[in-house]
């Protein structure tokens with residue numbers, strides 16, 4: 001089988017200007033719940049793209065952890081590559097791909113750190129293994145070998161300090177305020193449906209895009 005011969009026909013749904021409604025995040029939530037109900041694996045996984053100060057892009061998957069007031073939330077290490085890039089350029093892109101439903105959602109937004117209190121609340125709700133991992137991992141730094149991580153992990157998880165573990169200052173949440181959203185539904189013959197919302201003077205402008 002040649003890679004170039006791999007193709008699917010998309011025929012699971014359709015999308016029109018009426019069905020998406022007038023609020024992109026309301027419609028997004030509807031699609032997210034449909035993905036959860038359709039047993040999509042990792043329905044909250046989204047590709048986050050950031051750029052460095054020269055405009056060089058970089059993408060990775062993070063998990064959506066909240067949705068409120070036209071904002072999408074995720075958590076990470078503020079000193080990671082993505083954290084440093086957001087410090088110098090807070091414009092980001094987010095992308096969901098739900099292949100089981102033949103759907104894609106694209107967002108452009110502005111990232112800002114959430115409050116320390118909200119980061120604490122989420123950090124404290126995580127399983128102890130994840131909390132320990134967040135404390136001991138210098139995310140995105142070069143390390144000598146895996147044993148360096150495992151040693152630090154075991155030392156902390158087996159110590160009495162694990163009882164009082166607290167969120168490190170360099171770990172927390174970002175809220176991405178959405179300024180553009182595009183919903184894509186695969187259709188037969190590559191005549192896919194694409195409906196985009198863009199923010200113009202604090203109002204959503206809804207447009208259909210050619211596939």
Ligand SMILES: Cc1cc2nc3c(=O)[nH]c(=O)nc-3n(C[C@H](O)[C@H](O)[C@H](O)COP(=O)(O)O)c2cc1C
Pocket residue numbers: 042045058059060061062063064074075076077080081082083139140
């Ligand atoms: C399914 C999945 C979920 C992930 N969720 C997160 C997350 O919520 N936060 C995070 O910091 N990294 C998460 N990662 C790891 C990131 O993709 C990435 O490796 C890490 O954040 C370092 O990225 P950076 O060096 O570009 O900052 C996830 C990876 C996968 C595949």
